[in-house]
Amino acid sequence: MTLTGNWSYPTALKFGAGRIAELAEACVGAGIKNPLLVTDRGLAGLPITAQALDILDAAGLGRAMFSEVDPNPNEKNLAAGLEVYRAGGHDGVIAFGGGSGLDLGKMVAFMSGQTRPVWEFEDIGDWWTRADPAGIARIIAVPTTAGTGSEVGRASVITNSETHVKKIIFHPKVLPSVVICDPELTVGMPKAITAGTGMDAFAHCLEAYCSPHYHPMSQGIALEGMRLVNTYLPRAYDDGGDLEARAHMMSAAAMGAVAFQKGLGAIHALSHPIGAVYNTHHGTTNAVVMPAVLAFNRPAVAERLERAAAYLGIAGGFDGFCAHVLDLRARLGIPEKLSQMGVGSDRIDELTAMALEDPSVGGNPVAMTPENTKALFQAVI
Numbered sequence: 001m002t003l004t005g006n007w008s009y010p011t012a013l014k015f016g017a018g019r020i021a022e023l024a025e026a027c028v029g030a031g032i033k034n035p036l037l038v039t040d041r042g043l044a045g046l047p048i049t050a051q052a053l054d055i056l057d058a059a060g061l062g063r064a065m066f067s068e069v070d071p072n073p074n075e076k077n078l079a080a081g082l083e084v085y086r087a088g089g090h091d092g093v094i095a096f097g098g099g100s101g102l103d104l105g106k107m108v109a110f111m112s113g114q115t116r117p118v119w120e121f122e123d124i125g126d127w128w129t130r131a132d133p134a135g136i137a138r139i140i141a142v143p144t145t146a147g148t149g150s151e152v153g154r155a156s157v158i159t160n161s162e163t164h165v166k167k168i169i170f171h172p173k174v175l176p177s178v179v180i181c182d183p184e185l186t187v188g189m190p191k192a193i194t195a196g197t198g199m200d201a202f203a204h205c206l207e208a209y210c211s212p213h214y215h216p217m218s219q220g221i222a223l224e225g226m227r228l229v230n231t232y233l234p235r236a237y238d239d240g241g242d243l244e245a246r247a248h249m250m251s252a253a254a255m256g257a258v259a260f261q262k263g264l265g266a267i268h269a270l271s272h273p274i275g276a277v278y279n280t281h282h283g284t285t286n287a288v289v290m291p292a293v294l295a296f297n298r299p300a301v302a303e304r305l306e307r308a309a310a311y312l313g314i315a316g317g318f319d320g321f322c323a324h325v326l327d328l329r330a331r332l333g334i335p336e337k338l339s340q341m342g343v344g345s346d347r348i349d350e351l352t353a354m355a356l357e358d359p360s361v362g363g364n365p366v367a368m369t370p371e372n373t374k375a376l377f378q379a380v381i
Contacts, residue, residue, distance in 0.1 A: 003183075003247040010152060010258060015181040015250070017243055020142065023052055023094070024059030026178040030138045032092030035061055036085050038105030039096040040069040048144060048185050052096060064088050066108070069097075072275055072282075073104040074161040075118055081108040085137075092138040095176065098197065099148035099282065102141055103156035106174050109137040110156075123155055123170035123359060131171050141176035144185045146236070146249035147197025147283050149204060149257025151179045157272075164276045168359055181254065183246035191237055192284070195332035198233040198249055200283025202226060203267050203290060204256030209308060210301045211263030211363040218262035223311055225255035230312050230328070237332055263363025266293045266355075270376060273354035280341050287334045288341070292379045294322050296372070300365035338381045348377045 004016030014022055027035050035056065043049050044067035053063040066084045069077050085093070085108050093112075095105025111118055113135020121131055141151035150156065155170040189197070205225035208218050229252045235245035270293070271285040294301075298318065306317040314324045335341055352374045355361070361368050 003244060011175050011177065011179060013152070013179045013181055013254070017182060017184050017247070019180050020052060020182045020185060021055065023055045023140070023142065023180060024061055026140050026180060027056070027061055027092065027094070030092060030140060030177040032138050032140070033061065034088070034090050035064070035092045035094050035140070036088060036090040036108070037065045037094040037096050038069065038081060038108055039065065039067050039101040040071070040098070041067050043067070043097050043101065043144060046188065048188065049096065052094070052142065064090065069100050069104045071100055072159045072166070072279055073100050074159045076161055077104055078107050078111060078118060078158065082111055085112055090137070092140070094140045094142060095151070096142045096144065098143070098145035099150050102143060102148065102150035103158065106139055106141070106150070106176070107156045107158060107169060109139045110169070110171060110174050112137045118158060118169055119160070119167060121169050121171060123168040128171045133173055136171065136173045139174070139176040141179045142185070143179070143181060143250065143253065145189060145193060145197040146186055146246065146253040147200035149201065149253045149255070151176060151181070152254045153257050159276050165354060166272045166276045181250045183243050183250050186246045186250065187240055187243070189240060191240070192333065194237050194240065195334060196281045196284035196287065197253070198229055198236065198283070199287035199290070199329070199332065199334065201249065201253040201256045202229040202233070203283070203286035204260050204264070205229065205252070206290070207265040207267055207363065208256070208259035208262045210297060210304060210365055211265060212300070212365050213263045213363060215262035218259040221255050222259035222262070223308060225252045225259060226308060227312050228252040228255070234328070234331060264360040265364035266296060266360070266368060266376065268360035269355045269358040269364065269368065270380065272358050272360065273351045274338065274343055276354070277347065277351065278341070278343050280338070280343065284334060284341070285338070287329055288336070288338050289380045290329070291322060291326055292376055294325065296376055297364065297366050343381055345378070345381050348374055348381070351377055
C-alpha cells in the first residue's frame, strides 16, 4: 500500500514522502510571493531546512528565515519574528518544524496585521472576533516532528514570559492554507524527540477519547490515532529510517490535533504549567504524568478504555491498558517521574493554581479540585 494522498481534513494536506518538493508550488497556490520561513534554532542549520530554502530560492521566492524561537515560544519571540516579517515586506509564513516553530510561525502570520496585543486574542469566548481577518497572512505548515499536530490547528500555545503561563491564541484563519506532511523530514529526529513527540500524539488521542464532551467524529479519529501510535511509535523509535512508521506517526499526530476538538484533560492541565515554569519538553512531560492521570480518571473511563484496549489488541481491559502504557513509556526511555526532568516539589501550590486555570481542565472526565490536583502533582513529581 502506498502511503501518499491529498486530503482536506480539516485543510489541504499534501501527504507523502518527498512532497517537500511541492513547497514552492504550495506558496504560489496560496498567493504567497515573498514568504518568511519560521523555525526553531535547532532546525535552522539542518539539511532539511536548507533543502526547503533551496526549493524556495530556485522558484524565485527568496530564502528568508527567522529562527529565534524558544522550545516554549513566548511573546518576545513573537515580537522579534514580527520585526523580521515586516522589515522584509513578507506576505506569508511557512511554519516549519515541531510544535514551537509551527506555533510561532502561525502567530507571526496572525499578528502581522493586528494592532491589539496578542493576549487579547486568547481562546476565551468570542475574543477571536477582535482580530482583523484582513490582517492575517497566509500560512503554509510543514511539520518536521510527529507530535503536536499544530499543522492542522486553528490555535497556537504562547507562553507569557512574565507570568510563565501558557495561553492558547485562537482564530479560524490561523488554520494553515496548505500542509505538507513529508515523513522524510522526520527521519533525522533524535530518539528522545521521536519518543516525546510520539507520546504527545498519543496523549492528544487518549484525552480526546476520554473527554466527556459529545463529538463522535473526534472519538473515532482518536481511537485509530491511538492504534497507530501504539503500533508504529516503537518502530520509528527503533529505526529512524522506517518511512512507513514515520508516515503513520505523522498521520497520528494530525489525527490527535483534529480529535482534541472534543477536549483535553488533566494530562495537559498538569503539563502546561510544568512546561511553562520548568521549560520541559511538552510531549515527554505528558508521557510522565499519563499513568497517574489514568489512575485518577479510572472511575469515569474504565469501561471506555476497555473498549479501546480491545481495539488496540491489548489484553486485560483497563488495567491491561494502564500496564501497557507503563511498558511503552519504559521502552521509549521516558522518565518515570518529573524530578528526573528537573522539576522540584517546592512550587506545587503554584503549579496547582495554574493547572486549575488551564483550559484543558474542563475536558477531564473527573472534576479537578485544588486538593486532588495537588495530590496528582505530588504523585508525578
